[in-house]
Amino acid sequence: MALEMRERCERCGTAELVPDGPARICSYECSFCVPCADAMGDVCPNCGGELVPRPRRTTAR
Numbered sequence: 001m002a003l004e005m006r007e008r009c010e011r012c013g014t015a016e017l018v019p020d021g022p023a024r025i026c027s028y029e030c031s032f033c034v035p036c037a038d039a040m041g042d043v044c045p046n047c048g049g050e051l052v053p054r055p056r057r058t059t060a061r
Contacts, residue, residue, distance in 0.1 A: 005057060009033040011040070020058050024051040
């Protein structure tokens with residue numbers, strides 16, 4: 001089962017989260033841009049879990 005690579009920050013909605021770019025994610029796959037995650041103290045507002053760097057998925061070459 002692969003991670004769902006969400007394309008938008010769940011807090012600001014404006015940050016585009018590209019598969020090979022930086023993002024933060026919790027164990028429920030809630031996804032946030034780095035500035036929003038920093039502003040929330042790396043705590044997911046949905047589940048209270050820790051936000052950690054999301055693995056990057058490289059694009060096919």
